[in-house]
Amino acid sequence: MSIQIQRGLFKFDFTDNHAILGVPVDANPDDIRQRYKLIARRLHPDSCKAESKAEKELASQLFSKFVSPAYAQLSKERTRTEYLVTLRGMGKRLASEAAKIQLSTESAKQLSSAGANIDIAYKNAIANQAKTQYETIDKIADAIAQISEINMVYLMKKEGQGVGKTTQPAATTATGGIKTPSSGTSQPAATPAPAPATSRVEPNCRRAAEYLEKNNVAKAVLELRDAVQQEPNNSRAHGLLGMAYLRQNQATMAKIHINKALQVNPQEPDALKAKEILDKAMGKAAGGAGGKATTSAGKTPPGKTPPGKPPSGKPDDKQGGGGLFGGMFGGKKK
Incomplete structure (x- = not known):
């Protein structure tokens, strides 16, 4: 028995x-x-109360092919992110x-006509459908x-709230000092606004910067990955x-995005700062490998960690903390 859903997001080949x-x-x-626990009690073969064999088979398929994979995707932070x-894309x-x-x-039609209270209307619509x-x-x-x-x-x-909105240029006036096509004077052209100010992903970058300030790196990465997906050549996002990625001790990924940012804008402040941190960290690692952190016998002294290797029992990708780059950021004191 094949189960197919061809409405909502599913008709765009997207599993909702x-x-x-x-x-x-x-x-x-x-x-x-x-919610998963409630559904599992109704569909799992061990607890399903369906009377007919056909219904039990359908329940089993729904549970194994839809419900379990959906929960597996949304229950883990990395895959959910x-x-x-x-x-969002x-x-x-x-x-x-x-x-x-x-x-x-x-x-769905009623929700499409909802005004300012769309968030409340949406939550109520989902809750009503989920009941049965x-x-x-x-x-x-x-x-x-x-529901999809x-x-x-x-x-x-x-x-779509911001779709179709464009920023109109300011009207030129005699007191504005801007040369108009009909003007006979030659005046300096106005300095164009920086690209990030008109970029549609500037809100993502702003939120990401705030998350980094609070040492919430996972949410910052989420915002920025969305930003570079929308604007692959946005230097600030990269x-x-x-x-x-430096905060997460992912040097390879960090280097990729730092280089991309500097390729687009060689003066990108965040990229230059990140490159400086990366270069310093790599210099320290190289210095340690050259013998400063080893004994004359070439062995790592007691209590020391070999260069490039995270301490035993501590993940290499710990958010905002130790590792190669941990000491270079102003995180919270323990």
Whole structure:
């Protein structure tokens, strides 16, 4: 028996894990876990109360092919972060294609006409659908499709709030000192605004910088990966991402984004700062390898860690902490 869902985000070849679990797209890990447990009790072969063999088989398929993979994706921070980046990209795509999208469910149509209270309307719509989503086994796929259409409308409207808006140039006036086409005077041209000020990913960069200040590197990386996906040649986004990867002791990834930033803008401040930190760290590592951190017998002294190798029992990728670059950032004192 093949289960196919062709509405909502699914019709864009996107697996809507939030719709499968019946939770909002901003659901936290605890809510996701609780929802999964409830669904598992209804669909798992050991606890499913379906009467017919066909329903039990359908429940088993739904659980193994939809519910379990969805929970596996959303329950782990790394995979959930990656998924949310893709989901945000899907929202931007939907916003750009809004005129072509047709809705088939009443709840999605009502949400599409919601005004300033769209967030509340969205949460209520998801909650109402989730109440009965897994009550009737042969209607579960349709319920998932309805929730996915609600998600589709929400993402489309949220990401589309800034679509189509352009910044109009300031009107030229005699007191503005700007040369107009009809002016007979030759005056210096106005200095153009820096690219980041008009960049659509500037909010991502600003939030990421704030996260780095608070030593919340994971969220900074999420913002910046989304930024470079939208604008592959944004030097500030690459520079900040290079800095974030340094915080996570991922030197190779840091170097890639630092070099990209400097390739686009050789004077990018964040990239230059990150490069300085990287160069210093690599210089220290090289110095240690040259014999400063070893005994005359070539062995590492007791209590010392061989250069480039993280201390035993401590992950190399610990957020904002030790490793090769840990001492070069102003983190919290322990």
